[in-house]
Amino acid sequence: MEERVVVVAGAxxxxxxxxxARRSAPAELAGRWELPGGKVEPGEPPTDALVRELREELGVEVGELTRVPGEWPLKPxxxxxxxxxxxxxxxxxxxQDHDEVRWLGPxxxxxVDWLDQDVPAVREVLRFAGFPADPTSVRAS
Incomplete structure (x- = not known):
């Protein structure tokens, strides 16, 4: 069985x-929005990867990490x-990898034009936080 790669994101x-965060790279993702994060390195705990990625990409320190239920396929x-x-x-x-960040109220x-693969995760993040999760106004790409 092929090893899967875990990508972590922070809400x-x-x-x-x-x-x-709006992607600036790679080109096929540029201009679209995502929950910031990145790949877990081999042997690295996912929470450590998230702390590292948010430090590298956004220059912030985070803590009190709580897993949002579920996981979502990205690419194979x-x-x-x-x-x-x-x-x-x-x-x-x-x-790193972004050209803009924005705080979005409910x-x-x-x-914003979320990456297609982030839409179900954002929906679950909103539910988890107790906010309406209706994405009916998502702009078509």
Whole structure:
């Protein structure tokens, strides 16, 4: 059986606002929005990977990680897992693989063009946080 690659993402909140990051690379993902994170390295615990990735990509320190139930397929052999994370230090800014970050209130979450594979994860993040999860206003790509 082929080993799967776990990609971790952080659902960072400031009050009721969720952080979204716009991809700048690779080219096929540029301009679309995602929950920030990245690949788990071999032998690395997923939570350690998330802390590392958010430090590298956004310049922030996070803690109090709580797993959002579920996992979502990305491309063949890759799955996405999401954790709710509390911002401990720093102001998120795009440092690596992103050109913009934005805090989205409950009524704004579906105003950005999420990566298709992130939509079900964002829906579950919203449910997990107790917010409406209706993506009917997601823009077509």
């Amino acid at each position: 960072l909140y400031a009050g009721e606002r969720l952080l979204a 052999g890759y799955v996405l897992q999401v954790w709710r994370a509390h911002l401990l230090d720093g102001e998120p800014r795009p440092l 009524g704004e979450v579906w105003s």
